[in-house]
Amino acid sequence: MGIGDFSRIGTNVAALEAQKSLNAISSKIAVNQLRLSTGKRINTAEDDAAGFIIGKGLETRVRGLGQALSNIGDSKNVLAVAEGGLQSIVGILQTMKEKATQAASDTLGGAERSAIEAQLDDLAAEIDSIVSKDTTFNGVNLIDGTFTGKSTQVGANAGDTLSINIVGDHDAEALTVTDGSLDVASATAASTAIARIDNAIGQVNNTIRSIGSLQARLTTKESTIASAITNTEASKSRIIDADLAKEQLEVTKNQILQQTALVMLAQANVAPQNVLQLLG
Numbered sequence: 001m002g003i004g005d006f007s008r009i010g011t012n013v014a015a016l017e018a019q020k021s022l023n024a025i026s027s028k029i030a031v032n033q034l035r036l037s038t039g040k041r042i043n044t045a046e047d048d049a050a051g052f053i054i055g056k057g058l059e060t061r062v063r064g065l066g067q068a069l070s071n072i073g074d075s076k077n078v079l080a081v082a083e084g085g086l087q088s089i090v091g092i093l094q095t096m097k098e099k100a101t102q103a104a105s106d107t108l109g110g111a112e113r114s115a116i117e118a119q120l121d122d123l124a125a126e127i128d129s130i131v132s133k134d135t136t137f138n139g140v141n142l143i144d145g146t147f148t149g150k151s152t153q154v155g156a157n158a159g160d161t162l163s164i165n166i167v168g169d170h171d172a173e174a175l176t177v178t179d180g181s182l183d184v185a186s187a188t189a190a191s192t193a194i195a196r197i198d199n200a201i202g203q204v205n206n207t208i209r210s211i212g213s214l215q216a217r218l219t220t221k222e223s224t225i226a227s228a229i230t231n232t233e234a235s236k237s238r239i240i241d242a243d244l245a246k247e248q249l250e251v252t253k254n255q256i257l258q259q260t261a262l263v264m265l266a267q268a269n270v271a272p273q274n275v276l277q278l279l280g
Contacts, residue, residue: 015268022261025254032251035242042240051239058236064156065229072222075152075164076215082142082166083211085135086204089143089170092123092130093201096177099123100193103184113184120193121179124172131171143207145169154221162221164214168207175200 034043045052102108103116135142145168151161172178176196183189 012268015265018261018265018268022258022265025258025261029251029254029258032247032254035247036244036251039242039244040240041242055236055240058232058239061156062229062232062236065225065232068153068155068160069222069225069229071152072154072218072225075154075162076218076222078137078142078164079166079211079215079218081137082135082147083208083215085130085143086170086208086211088130088134089127089175090201090204090208092127093175093177093197093204096120096123096182097194097197097201100182100184100190100197104187104190104194106187116184117179117182120177120182120184124178124182127170127172127175127177131169142166143168143170145174154218155225162214162217166207166211168203170204170207175203 031047035041042048042052042055099116099119103113108116131144132141141147143166147164147166150164152164154160154162168174173181177200181196182193184193
């Protein structure tokens with residue numbers, strides 16, 4: 001800091017020092033006010049270069065995790081749609097078994113067996129409709145055996161994926177419950193039909209069980225990622241966000257210093273006039 005000689009008035013060193021101090025304090029107040037208005041301690045890389053980079057890295061991770069969480073939600077929706085379709089098929093198969101069981105009795109006549117056969121055909125057609133038309137997501141069929149080898153991004157890092165597979169075609173032909181597969185023309189044939197329907201129910205239930213396992217894994221991932229987002233946000237906050245109470249204290253202190261510096265600058269500007277007393 002330069003020390004002025006009051007008898008040398010060509011350069012008012014005291015005023016220059018007071019002005020420099022005033023400018024520095026005014027800059028600090030501007031920073032405090034910016035932090036108070038944005039709620040952030042680091043608004044530009046100049047504020048804290050290392051903290052800025054770390055904070056941006058954490059922000060990037062939070063956004064990636066947030067999208068992964070959304071992806072998990074979409075995958076769970078896909079599986080829910082698939083499960084709903086399969087549950088409907090199980091319900092139809094149970095009705096088919098009920099009818100086949102009815103036909104496995106020698107008390108029925110030909111007309112009754114024909115009616116049961118026609119109903120079984122209609123139910124098989126409904127299974128095909130569920131598989132090909134109703135159980136889709138964004139136009140993609142889910143339970144016709146083509147939804148395999150799929151994956152969903154379940155984390156913020158490359159390769160953090162989970163495979164989603166719904167194995168097996170579940171139409172009437174694949175389940176062997178078509179018109180040609182089920183015959184109820186006699187009690188003996190109806191018993192064979194019952195066995196085939198039971199096998200079909202087992203196939204569908206196995207797929208539902210597989211879907212349930214995937215849903216459980218996704219739910220676990222969902223909980224883990226939600227926790228990771230919260231913790232990462234907390235870490236980012238400690239680095240990026242401003243302590244508003246502290247900033248308010250700082251701005252109050254600096255405002256007082258600013259007023260003091262203004263007074264000192266005014267006095268420093270007047271001080272050279274004291275030299276006039278030597279010329280009296």
